[in-house]
Amino acid sequence: MLSPEQKYDLVARRQSFLTPEDAESLKKLLSEKEQPKIAWETAPTGKPHVGYFVPLTKLVDFLRAGLHVTVYYMDVYGFIVNYIHSMETVEYRRQYYHHLVSAILTSLGVPLENMHFVNESSLSYDPAFVKDSHKLCAIMTQQDAKDITDEVGQTKMLSPMLCAVQQSLSEPYLDLDIQFGGEDQVGLFNHAKRFIPLLGYRQREHVMNVIVAGLDGLKMSSSKPAETKIEFLDPPSVVAAKISAASCPAGEVAQNGVLGMLRDVLVPISEQRLERLRGQTGAHVTEGKDLHAVQRPFATVDAPEGSIFSIGGRHFPSYEALEKGFVSGVIGPEDLKAAVVAAFNEVLAPIQDIYTKSRAWQEVEELAYPGGCNGH
Template sequence: MATSLGVEQRYSLITRRLELQNGWSAQELQKRLHEGRDIKYHWVTAPTGKPHIGYFIPLIKFADFIRAGGQVTVEFIDVYAFLVNYKFPWDQVQHRTTYYRSLITAALTAVGVPLSKVPMAQMSHYQTNPQFNVDFWKMCALCSQQDCRDTGAEVSGSSMLSPLLTPILQELGEEYLDVDVQVGGLDQRGIFNMGEQFLPQLGYEKRVHLMNEMLPSLTGGKMSSSHPAHTKIMFLDDPDTVRDKIAGALCQAGNIEQNGILPILKHILFPVSELRSVHLQEVEGKKTDGTNGINGVGHGSKRPFAAEGAPEGTLFSVAAPTSECNSNAYIHYQTYEALEQDFLQQRMTSEVLKDAVTAALNDVLTPIREVYANHQEWQDSDRLGYPEDWLAV
């Protein structure tokens, strides 16, 4: 066993900040943990438009899975991307796959998730298996068009055949990559329902499904790669662009419902800061297990987003209302909920909160930008996968 945590501790760590697909998923996950099994997780990403920082939410969560004794297979579902986004040629999809692989690798490293615990797979590579083709045909014979359309908006509104095939391909990946749990956004619920219904009809195990929150856009609604640039922050946005986008985000003091900044704190910055804090506690405690982080969790070499001199346990510091005699005052937070409550009570302005978020987010993104600047293959895949971004350069 790769962890000394008990079953309930592992279950709590695995499921925090996530929604279980249904009661069966909760029971099955508990059962597998009681059996002493190390859980194998599956996260898929389709190389279509360029990823935005909402992708941090599942990537950060990998650290919890690994601390609980598991490993996470990242699958780049290139066939899915080609079929659902059929206007782009296959060769371009392959360049986008390289772009995604480079970006996900850099992002995982930046937040301190050990790559040794994150094997990567590509959909088109294992689909050459003859048995896969047989299972695909069987699934096509079992599923109605409506079953496929019910999996989500990306499929339901299409008049083309190819998008209807994509949920079948995704769910067969659970079997062919030999995983226990698939993790996805809340928008994956329909696809997960399809897998739970039809995989057992092929004689395969029904998998556990976990879902993470989706990051809203800076101006309201879901953050999406297809939305205008000012509504989302991209991984490779430069520091000034990040600052300008956050400055223009919806963030009225006292309003926690319609807010584009608080979700970044809740779902990205506080979890990253916690990972950094865990690593520092380990380093300062002179770790004895010989790993590069607690139970194998990565280096996370930077400090939490706490001001110098902050109390122990601080995960985020925000400038306080200042006076002439105290220009370096901060409010320190150990939990997101405490910060949200202060914002609701207007104990801080939106301007100081935006400044703190800008600094913290740029701190997380800087090493990713640096990798890109020195990674010729990544740059080439950017140019070939997204030529429209280079037309004005």
């Protein structure tokens, strides 16, 4: 049984908040409520890249803290935000996302029966939801609708103006206590925080994870060139080639895409693996039960206990120690890249194995992304 402080530390690690008061408010919630409900909300648009590891790895922490965890597929949002692909295509994308998300969660040691999966379309055609959406539109300005993201702010089309309404209403309609997403959701979370109470519902908590940079050291995005990001189905040779070509100047941390990938994607996975080996899984007692092989941290077997990464024969107990080693020149770019390639290929292998064996996933891929195009 975890203490409220332990729960908070698990939920909040590596996360940011809209305001400092929000951290206090989350602490209070976790000490008062038995099993708070949290949802990660994702709109099925372009093909996910490995940046999706960041929130999905975080779901493991939420399960360990005893939260009721939902993946909310925002299919209606995916349609209204893109205003190009049909609702049928968006539905195929939702299925593609579900295949992928399920495979990633399985690879991270999450038994799928511990998870809840909800489609926005199963809630948002309810007359009560539609009435609330009209009420919300009636107290919002057009500028409030645009303020949520740059994408919505810049489009001249009408449907994206409804994105904030759809996502904010997920909080009461999923009966959430906490909405979780990336730091790029700050506009949406501020919108929900401000407007949901005006509809007579309680304000919810918001927790945000970092957005991992691309291999070019800049923002990773499905709309950027393939070589700037690693895709979940990239074969080992492609992963090696992309990382080999990536920006990684010796001793430099800023705009170093390889180091960022390691810090934001690989180290959190490695730390969770180490904790699982130690039995530190909190409320998530069945964590790892579906794994076919024991997962070890990205440290060699001869590394001292507590190592989370081995690079070029050296072993590090934390990302900070590793970064220090890179800055001081103890680790060079070639050793760093080799270790990152090996670790990525290890975390991608079980996901790619599920893909290879899933006819259903392969079939939906062509319907969701015809011609292999990532689209919008």
